[in-house]
Structure formats: C-alpha cells, structure tokens
Amino acid sequence: MASTNLLDSRFALLAANIAIVAASTLVGCAADDVSTLGDASALDSESAAGLGLGARGTEVREVYEYLRRYGYFQNEELAAHYADWTPAVSREPADPELFDEALEEGVRLYQAQQGLPVTGVVDAETQRIMKMPRCSHPDYYDPPSVVPTLEIENPYTHFGSTWSSTALTYRFANYTSDFAQASVRSAIESALFSWRSSSSFSFSEVSSGENISFGFYTGSHGCSDAFDGSSGVLAHAYSPGGGLGGDVHFDDAEGWSSAYLETVALHEVGHALGLGHSAVSSATMYAYYTGNDTQLADDDRAGIWSRYAAYASPSGCGSLSSGQGLGAEQSVWSCDGRFQLKYQGDGNLVLYQGGNPLWASGTNGDGGDRVIMQEDGNLVIYKSDGHPVWASGTAGTSNRYANLAVQNDGNVVIYRSGGGVAWASNTCCH
Numbered sequence: 042m043a044s045t046n047l048l049d050s051r052f053a054l055l056a057a058n059i060a061i062v063a064a065s066t067l068v069g070c071a072a073d074d075v076s077t078l079g080d081a082s083a084l085d086s087e088s089a090a091g092l093g094l095g096a097r098g099t100e101v102r103e104v105y106e107y108l109r110r111y112g113y114f115q116n117e118e119l120a121a122h123y124a125d126w127t128p129a130v131s132r133e134p135a136d137p138e139l140f141d142e143a144l145e146e147g148v149r150l151y152q153a154q155q156g157l158p159v160t161g162v163v164d165a166e167t168q169r170i171m172k173m174p175r176c177s178h179p180d181y182y183d184p185p186s187v188v189p190t191l192e193i194e195n196p197y198t199h200f201g202s203t204w205s206s207t208a209l210t211y212r213f214a215n216y217t218s219d220f221a222q223a224s225v226r227s228a229i230e231s232a233l234f235s236w237r238s239s240s241s242f243s244f245s246e247v248s249s250g251e252n253i254s255f256g257f258y259t260g261s262h263g264c265s266d267a268f269d270g271s272s273g274v275l276a277h278a279y280s281p282g283g284g285l286g287g288d289v290h291f292d293d294a295e296g297w298s299s300a301y302l303e304t305v306a307l308h309e310v311g312h313a314l315g316l317g318h319s320a321v322s323s324a325t326m327y328a329y330y331t332g333n334d335t336q337l338a339d340d341d342r343a344g345i346w347s348r349y350a351a352y353a354s355p356s357g358c359g360s361l362s363s364g365q366g367l368g369a370e371q372s373v374w375s376c377d378g379r380f381q382l383k384y385q386g387d388g389n390l391v392l393y394q395g396g397n398p399l400w401a402s403g404t405n406g407d408g409g410d411r412v413i414m415q416e417d418g419n420l421v422i423y424k425s426d427g428h429p430v431w432a433s434g435t436a437g438t439s440n441r442y443a444n445l446a447v448q449n450d451g452n453v454v455i456y457r458s459g460g461g462v463a464w465a466s467n468t469c470c471h
C-alpha cells in the first residue's frame with residue numbers, strides 16, 4: 042500500500058475559490074472519536090474568549106494536535122500513508138503549548154477549509170466544528186495523478202484524469218450483517234449511480250480485477266488506518282490507482298442502515314474518483330459528517346468536473362450521453378466529420394460546418410466553464426463558479442437517460458430516453 046495514494050483533497054483548495062450552492066449535506070469517511078477532543082475541557086473552557094495569538098497551555102497543545110492529525114502540521118503517519126503528502130503549514134510552532142504565528146496560520150487555513158470566518162482565533166464556532174464527527178483524511182491533500190493525460194478515440198478531446206478510463210469496475214468484497222445484503226448492495230450502487238449521473242463514469246460489477254472494492258472490516262485490517270469501533274472512524278477510501286487504489290472500507294462496528302451507508306458511500310466514492318474535501322458545508326465532500334444526505338451538490342459536480350476536465354462520447358463521435366459533456370475547447374463531431382459542436386474557451390457553444398457557425402448558445406463572455414448533458418435531460422452550460430448560464434430547458438423530459446446527438450444532417454437534437462425529441466437546434470438540413 043505504500044505506493045497507493047490514499048485519497049483526498051485538491052478539491053478543497055478549489056472549493057475555497059468556488060462559491061457554490063447546493064442542497065446536500067456531507068458525509069464523512071470518518072467520524073472522529075468526538076470524545077477525544079470534546080472531552081478536552083480546554084476547548085470548552087476557552088469558548089467565551091476564544092484562543093488566539095499569545096495563549097499558552099494544554100488547550101493550545103490540543104488545538105495543535107487536532108490540526109496536526111488532519112494534515113496541518115508535520116505528521117509521520119500521514120507522510121507514511123498518503124503519497125506525496127506535505128503539511129498545509131510549512132513551519133512548526135516553536136512550542137506546541139504556545140499559540141504562535143505558525144499555529145495561527147494553521148487555524149486560519151483550517152477555518153478557510155471549513156468555510157468558517159478566517160480569524161486565526163479558535164472561537165466558539167470554530168470549536169463547535171472541531172467537535173463534530175469528520176472524515177479522517179487530511180485536509181489540503183492533493184493526491185498525485187495516476188495518469189496525467191490520456192487521449193481517447195476522439196482525437197479532439199483529452200482526458201486530464203486520475204483514472205485512465207471512465208468505465209470503472211467494482212466488486213463487493215463482503216457485506217455487513219447489519220441489514221439485508223440486497224439493501225447493502227443497492228445503497229452502495231445508488232451512491233455510484235449518483236456519481237455516474239454527474240460525470241462520464243460508468244460502473245459495472247465484476248467478480249475480480251476490480252477498480253473499486255467495497256468491504257466491511259473491523260479493527261486492524263491491513264490498512265494503515267485501523268478501525269476503532271463504534272462511533273469513531275466510519276470508513277476510508279483510496280484515491281485512484283492500482284492495488285488498494287479506489288477501494289472503500291467501511292467500519293463494520295458502526296451499525297449501518299441503508300441511508301447512513303449510502304450517505305457515507307457517496308462521500309467515499311468521491312474520494313475513490315480522486316476528489317478531496319470541500320469547504321462547502323452542504324457538499325457531499327465536506328469533511329464533517331452532518332447527517333444523512335444522499336444527493337450530490339453543485340459543488341461536488343464542479344469538483345468532478347475540475348478533476349476530469351474533459352468528457353467525451355465513448356463512441357468518439359455523434360453524441361453526448363447523460364453525464365457527459367465538454368470542457369473548454371472540446372468538441373463533439375458528427376460521425377461523418379462535417380459538423381462540429383464546440384464548447385469554446387470564450388464560453389460559447391457553437392455548431393460549425395466547415396468553419397461557419399450554424400447555431401450558437403450566445404453565452405460567450407459569461408465566464409463559461411463546461412457544458413454537460415445532464416441525467417435529468419437538461420443540457421446546461423455552467424460558469425466556473427458552478428452557476429448555469431444557459432440551458433436547453435429540457436429537464437424532466439428524460440428520467441435518468443438523455444442523449445444529445447450531433448447528426449449527419451446538421452441538426453443537434455436532444456432525445457428523450459424513450460426516443461422522442463426534447464430539443465433541437467433546428468439546423469437541419471445542410
């Protein structure tokens with residue numbers, strides 16, 4: 042496992058710059074032993090005034106240790122288990138019991154990562170967040186890419202990705218006995234489906250040689266990160282790669298239910314696809330567990346889009362299926378090569394024939410970032426901040442499946458799953 046990249050966080054940094062809204066709640070791979078910190082009186086006793094520069098004592102050390110555990114300061118265990126990991130703060134406090142500028146920098150980074158006001162003071166709200174269950178993976182961790190660039194069949198598109206293929210396989214290594222096996226399978230598969238709906242990934246079950254393995258374990262189970270029994274760490278996952286890469290382990294001591302498992306699986310699969318933690322508290326990839334929520338947020342979709350900037354039709358021409366889309370300067374061509382639907386760097390989606398525009402979304406200058414054929418049947422152009430600037434208005438016309446076709450007759454058509462036309466550019470017949 043030495044070479045495996047335990048997952049996480051590049052998205053954290055990203056999210057800090059992206060204000061996005063959404064309606065999901067997060068989930069954690071791991072809920073910390075809340076008592077470890079919660080019982081630590083010091084944080085409680087300081088809650089009125091807050092803990093800041095110049096403070097001294099064991100409570101300062103507790104803050105340091107907490108931040109150290111989650112990746113802000115030198116930590117040999119993290120360095121040993123996460124490929125290329127480095128602490129978020131480049132210097133160490135001179136004295137762990139003295140709140141100096143190094144610790145203040147750590148607190149500021151922590152607050153930024155959690156979407157808190159950045160004050161550098163461990164105030165009541167910061168303390169409250171620190172006591173919540175959370176994922177055990179370090180903040181500000183950007184796992185190395187396994188495959189920097191991959192060209193697929195379509196010569197006009199490139200993948201900048203961590204998986205070398207968007208067709209991933211999974212396997213259930215075992216099951217929890219907490220509830221029915223069929224329900225365990227469907228909870229986890231629902232989480233996979235949610236990601237599939239917002240990306241170009243597809244997932245199929247195999248009996249061996251899988252990319253992503255799902256398993257339930259207790260205590261020490263061969264990972265660096267031993268499970269700690271009920272209510273401690275909930276689960277962990279590895280970022281894309283061979284061996285343990287992409288694998289998701291659940292702590293079988295938790296007492297799982299269907300919604301609980303799907304919520305945690307949704308977060309872990311995000312890590313398995315290469316995402317880190319988000320600063321948006323409503324996002325699935327937020328580090329702290331805030332309750333069951335099985336919906337991805339816009340922030341999560343922006344994350345998967347940024348991680349895998351390019352999406353292309355598997356066939357290489359003619360269509361975009363649900364969950365697929367185009368990043369800047371990418372195109373889908375009609376299969377006869379005569380028509381090019383291009384998402385330009387200026388934010389405009391344009392249909393060309395021989396260099397002449399036939400149709401355009403008119404969104405140039407709006408700061409566009411990507412266009413995606415959504416699972417809900419809507420073709421949407423998003424700005425880099427996650428807000429839509431144009432849509433075909435066909436949401437709901439297709440449940441789960443929709444297909445955008447760049448046809449040889451010059452027409453661009455969105456077909457419903459049943460085959461009916463939901464939208465067309467009306468540029469036939471050239």
Ligand SMILES: [Zn+2]
Binds near residue numbers: 069176177308
């Ligand atoms: Zn996590």
Ligand SMILES: [Zn+2]
Binds near residue numbers: 264277
């Ligand atoms: Zn494990």
